[in-house]
Amino acid sequence: MGKVAIKANALVKWFGEGETKTTAVKSASFEANFGELLYIVGPSGSGKTTLLSxxxxxLKPNEGSxxxxxxxxxxxxxxxxxxxxxxxxxxxxxxYHLFPRLTTVENVAIPLILKKMEWNEALKVGLEYLDIVGLKDRAQLQPVKLSGGEQQRVAIARAIAGHPDILIFDEPTASLDGDTGRKIVEFVKTKILNAERCVIIVTHDSRIYEYADSIMKMEDGNIIGFERNTNAIP
Amino acid sequence: MSGILKIALKLLVNDKSKFIALLVGITFAVFLMIMMMSMFSGILSRSSSSVYNVGAKIWVMDPAVNNATSSIPMPDYVLSSARSINGVKYAVPIYFGNALVKLKSGAYQAVSVVGLDDATLYGRPELIEGKIEDIYAESAFIVVKDAEFKKLESPAVGTEFEINDHRGLVVGLAKVASGGLFGIPTVYTTYNRAITYIPSMRFTTSYILIEPKHESDIPFIQQQIKKLGYQALTRDQFVKKISDFYTYQTGMGMNVLMMTAISFIVGLSISGQTFYTFILENLERFGALKAIGAKGHELITMILFQASFTALIGYGLGVGLASGLMILAKLRLPSYAAQVTYYNLTFAFIMVLIMAGVSSYIGVRKVLQIQPFDIFRG
Structure with a gap:
């Protein structure tokens, strides 16, 4: 494992006040490292998305850092x-939250444009990332004309176009069939993850657990388990 | 254009139905506002046409006069008194009246008659045919060649007509800066011929036109005229008095104001509602942009740009549409009284900016409220 990318210390988050107060995450601490594919798993309402945020x-925690x-x-x-x-x-x-009024390549270029890259240059770089996810030929189409798996890959291209150190996936396979979901995660593991990057996936899709380097289990706002997967598919 | 604005533009214009609805709303509002104000401006301008055309610096009148064509004749001593005031270079009478002209075809046509001071012909129009000294010839009249000229069967120099059972002879054709409001032709003659041909009351002087020696003499002259029980107004003051009369005492101003306000409210409602729907539909995308790393001020810039872009295009279309319609109307009706002024354009522009501002405000509030966490929660 590489250096620590993210370190969460005793994170607590609650919503509402008084009788309506609900604690979504109760004192969560963990580390995610570079070169690691970390899964945060658990049933709906267990606090995964709140922790991810x-x-x-x-989302600002009430306590912790x-x-x-x-x-x-x-x-x-x-x-x-x-x-x-x-x-x-x-x-x-x-x-995915792709922009339906923009073309696929314009969607991918958004982080670059936010980084003040010149428009045409951003589209050029965006095209390279579309190529990485195998959708270069779909560059000028609007996202609505793509399949669910293709839209997912466009979203991945957009996420990596800004060259981030940490990649966060929220339920990436939730709306995909088993085969497509598996291919997406395989793609992430083999093409996206590297020694300088940490990938965190929130999921409750057990079909893709075999790719995880580490799995953190959550239930009722608590981290109930953290295990290294020594048999992870490389 | 920066990339973020380009994204904003594409989000806006690629949503064709909403973009068109926004444009239609603003264009329609601008069109109505410009039309209403232009018609009113045209009417006000025409109502003061005599004042502009004569061009005197000071007009002396009965205080009850509220528009140039409805003069109240003054006794001769007012003219003599005016001439004796210190600071008056010269003072001359002018006559304004109406008469019936019997044309060659036998048809009758009402005309507006302006009688110029015999000695000076002060306030005479610019001739385009004939010589001004011919106005002293027997029964001589000069006809203004404006939009109403055809109503006199397009007379030429030498054409004869009857005016109040007197012979009239056209000795010249003239042009003036501004046509009248009431759609009747104008003829010029000498003061004495005018009061001879047209039945009048005991007093005949419609106005006294004064040329001051210096601009600084005007307040003193006005003061002295006031002591006589009359009113001396500069050209601008007289124009304002006429405008105020039409604006506040005829109901015309209130009607225009109401129509303009309604146009604004309609435009604001359509554009505000449509823009709000547009923002609502794109709220998740703005949230996603926030999550990716867009800052609040960048999102505000995007929304302001979208609202301003739509407003400016709508403004241009509205002004173009109104101007086009006025041009068409003037082709059909040469005396059509509507004019686009800088004031009208500026006013409509400010109203459009307010529309854009209100629409943006609603959008900005909504977008700033959306939390990226809501995007994660779905």
Missing amino acids: MISGI VLVEGKDIWQMKSDDIADLRLHKIGFVFQD
Whole structure:
């Protein structure tokens, strides 16, 4: 395992006040390393997405801290956190959240454009990343014209186009059939993951567990288990 | 254009139905506002046409006069008194009245008659045919060649007509800066011929036109005229008095104001509602942009750009449509009283900016409220 990419210390998050108060995550601590494919698994409502949001600088914890590459992100200003997300973290959302009014390549280029790269240059780089995910020939199509698996790959291309150190996938196989889901994760493991990158996948799809380097189990807001998968498919 | 604005533009224009709905709303509102204000401007401008055409610096009148064509004749002593005021270079009478002209065809046509001071012909129009000294010839009249000229069967120099049972002879054709409001032709003659040909009351002087020695003499002249029980107004003051009369005392101003306000509200409703729907439909995408790393001010810039872009295109289309319609109307009706002024354009532009501002405000509030966490939760 490589260096620590993310370190979560005693994270607590609750929603609501008084009688409506619900604690989604109760004192969660863990580490995710570079070169590692970490799964956060558990049933619906176990706090996976809340934990994911806190470690990626999207949702502020009520207690605890998150260190990304050694920096406590929740001590930063909101614009600095936004910058950190833009430069260090790539997201693949469960529903992909591609822009239907933009072409596929324009979708991929979004993080580059946010990084102030010139438009044509961003499209050129975007095309290279579309090539990596095998969709170069779909560059000028709108996302709605692509299949679910293809949209997923476009979302991955967008997430990696900004060259992030940490990649976060939220239920990447939830709306895909078994075969396509497996191919996506295999692609992530073989083409996306490397020694300088950490990939965290939130899932409850047990069909893809065999690819994980580490699996962290959650239930009712608690981390109930953390195991290294020595038999992970390389 | 920066990349983020390009994304904003593509999100906007590629959603064709919403973009067209937004444009239609703003264009329609601008069109109505410009049309209403232009018609009103045209009417106000025409209502003061005599004041512009004569061009005198100071007009002396009865205080009850509220528009140039409805003069109240003044006794001769007012003219003598005016001439004796310090600071008056010269003062001359002018006559404004109406008469019936019997044309060669036997048809009757109402005309507006302007009687110029016999000695100076002060306020005379620019001739395009004939010589000004011919106005002293027997029964001589100069006809203004404007949009109403055809109503006199397009007379030429030498054409004869009857005016209030007197012989009239066209000795010249003239042009003036502005046509009248009421759609009747204008003829010029001398003051004395005018009061001879047209039945009048005991007093005959419609207005006294004064040329001051210096601009600084004007307040003193106005003060002295006021002591006589009359009113001396500069050209701008007289134009304002006429405008105020039409604006506040005829109901015309209130009607225009209401129509303009309704146009604005309609435009605001359509554009605001459509833009709000557009933002709602794209809310998740804005949330995704936030999650990826877009900052709040970048999202605000995107929304402001989208609203401003739509507003400016709609403004251009609205102004173009209104101008086009006015051009067509003027081709059909040369006396059509509507004019696009810088004031109208500026006012409509400000209204459009308000529309864009309100629409943006609603959108910005919504977008700033969306949390990237909501995107994760789905």
